[in-house]
Amino acid sequence: MPVPILLVTGFLGAGKTTVVNHLLANADGRRIAAVVNDFGAINIDAELIAGASDGVVSLSNGCICCSLEGDLLRTLSTLLRRDPKPDYIVIETSGVADPADIVRNLMDPVILREAPVETVLCVLDAATPPAALDDALQRSQLRVADIVALSKLDLADEGAGLRMREAIRAQRVPAVVVDAKHGEIPSALLFFASDRASAPRDPGPKRPAEERFETLSWTSDQPLSLPRLQQAIGRLAPKLARAKGLFETVEQPGRQMVFQFAAGRATLAPGESPAPGVPRARIVFIAEVGVLSKVELDEVMATCLVPG
Numbered sequence: 001m002p003v004p005i006l007l008v009t010g011f012l013g014a015g016k017t018t019v020v021n022h023l024l025a026n027a028d029g030r031r032i033a034a035v036v037n038d039f040g041a042i043n044i045d046a047e048l049i050a051g052a053s054d055g056v057v058s059l060s061n062g063c064i065c066c067s068l069e070g071d072l073l074r075t076l077s078t079l080l081r082r083d084p085k086p087d088y089i090v091i092e093t094s095g096v097a098d099p100a101d102i103v104r105n106l107m108d109p110v111i112l113r114e115a116p117v118e119t120v121l122c123v124l125d126a127a128t129p130p131a132a133l134d135d136a137l138q139r140s141q142l143r144v145a146d147i148v149a150l151s152k153l154d155l156a157d158e159g160a161g162l163r164m165r166e167a168i169r170a171q172r173v174p175a176v177v178v179d180a181k182h183g184e185i186p187s188a189l190l191f192f193a194s195d196r197a198s199a200p201r202d203p204g205p206k207r208p209a210e211e212r213f214e215t216l217s218w219t220s221d222q223p224l225s226l227p228r229l230q231q232a233i234g235r236l237a238p239k240l241a242r243a244k245g246l247f248e249t250v251e252q253p254g255r256q257m258v259f260q261f262a263a264g265r266a267t268l269a270p271g272e273s274p275a276p277g278v279p280r281a282r283i284v285f286i287a288e289v290g291v292l293s294k295v296e297l298d299e300v301m302a303t304c305l306v307p308g
């Protein structure tokens with residue numbers, strides 16, 4: 001029996017990990033393996049994903065649509081050799097990935113036979129203006145989608161969902177559009193029992209590889225001062241496309257916090273206990289190439305540490 005792949009795509013910070021977590025929490029006995037790709041050196045997403053009954057494989061420091069395509073195929077082969085095999089494989093792409101390239105890579109004859117891409121889900125932040133759909137990468141992510149999940153409707157005004165649906169229609173995206181507040185999508189929609197043979201997909205023309213974003217990692221063995229971090233993020237915000245991290249604070253040492261910055265919004269939430277031996281602060285910053293230097297980042301982030 002082939003193992004269906006669910007490919008989860010969407011722009012930086014759109015809500016992909018939130019959807020994957022919800023899905024895994026509602027697996028209803030299905031054995032689901034998750035493959036997570038963060039293109040920075042630190043794979044924060046793998047730590048934020050809990051409950052994959054068949055394990056989480058993290059691919060970091062590159063993007064599975066280009067530099068890590070071989071690693072992805074090898075990972076899938078390993079997952080398919082497991083006994084028992086997973087019932088489903090979920091691949092969460094990085095927010096900078098062009099899923100058309102991944103779909104093309106997954107057309108490898110062996111993978112296509114044993115693990116066909118059953119569904120491509122694109123998570124779209126409904127709180128962003130519909131003009132965001134004019135972005136070439138965003139358009140590419142939508143174009144291959146079978147299902148578009150509108151996230152963050154709770155943060156948007158009442159008409160946002162409707163406006164986004166119209167903007168999606170205007171792009172001639174043939175996908176089914178569903179609401180996904182806090183990652184909630186009926187799993188029956190994503191994991192349906194299908195006995196039809198998956199037809200090879202047409203991923204469309206190959207786009208020239210685009211080095212548009214870069215990640216900068218910052219770590220420290222000291223906890224961070226929360227008010228100072230707020231100031232630092234305020235300074236960095238205009239230059240950031242996305243940031244996420246795990247760290248202890250001076251105010252609550254020993255307790256790991258999850259920091260998220262997406263679409264100009266920063267949040268902090270309590271996290272799991274840190275694994276032994278990891279730095280007390282690990283943050284990944286994503287910016288358009290050339291916008292933020294490591295020197296500037298280090299300088300600003302150093303202000304979050306309390307001397308002595």
Ligand SMILES: Nc1nc2c(ncn2[C@@H]2O[C@H](COP(=O)(O)OP(=O)(O)OP(=O)(O)O)[C@@H](O)[C@H]2O)c(=O)[nH]1
Pocket residue numbers: 010011012013014015016017018019045093094095096151152153154155180181182183242244260261262267
């Ligand atoms: N209020 C609200 N917040 C959401 C919703 N979905 C996601 N978020 C928040 O948005 C932020 C980014 O969510 P993630 O799920 O990490 O986004 P992502 O697409 O996996 O991010 P990258 O992998 O870095 O591209 C987090 O702070 C989430 O808690 C939602 O429906 N409502």
